[in-house]
Amino acid sequence: MASYIIKNIPFEDSKMASSIPVKEKKLMEVKVGELPGWILMRDFTPKGIAGAFQRGYYRYYNKYINVKEGGVAGISMVLVAYVLFNYCHSYKELTHERLHKYH
């Protein structure tokens, strides 16, 4: 992906207008004013979205699970996220079960 192409910016260049096209910067290096343009430049084709999911998955997997001494934290974070996702999804039905006098 284009965002992986990082050129080393010498310290002096950051005082000029950006020398790298907006499209190729990582998110942390995009200035706030350029953010809408950066978002629109992203690859929203199905292949691009699938690539984003795959990169996110491997980033999590290699950091927490695919290590020499992985603990229970790696998988329990996934389960907690699953619980939260289901809670958000059923929030509407759950508002009936609050402890109020009148519903």
Place this chain on the structure above:
Amino acid sequence: MNENLFASFAAPSMMGLPIVVLIVMFPSVLFPTPSRLINNRLISIQQWLIQLTSKQMLAIHNQKGRTWALMLMSLILFIGSTNLLGLLPHSFTPTTQLSMNLGMAIPLWAGTVITGFRYKTKVSLAHFLPQGTPLPLIPMLVVIETISLLIQPMALAVRLTANITAGHLLIHLIGGATLALINISVTTAFITFIILILLTILEFAVALIQAYVFTLLVSLYLHDNT
């Protein structure tokens, strides 16, 4: 309360899109594929469990039956993980839906029966009549055996659905009762809470046992027919 009780069993959909597909595919994220000889801890534990279970389950089959090893192991993994994930709060369990269990039971059962009829026709037909029945009883017994054969997939599906649904319902009810009893009398609420804990332990066991039973029965039907 009546409507709320069964609302958790409805298939979840977000803005009309059925996300039940995502929830059915979720357990596969928890089983990564091993890519090396010695993997990380999660995969090693899963490999050890799978080897233990498959040795136990495939011991009774002959060479032909052992070609079903992948199918049986993935079946028990899927049902076990889906049932266990359903015990998390607010989650949706696909195996509570009769449609899904029928979709699992009927093709597997039909596969074993058709295998039996294709490769060992006479022996499969002979299963309809147990040995040593008196002559006048034969017509009735053939009818009874046919019915008991045809009921096998239904029993497989309904058994799984009913067990898991009943367990979830009991947890909902007893949990609601505990909450309602707190204002009335704390001791009774405490007793009900103990019952809830015991029930949850039971549900963990039931989740695994149901997976095992389903797979074991399929393998038995297979053993009959290979």
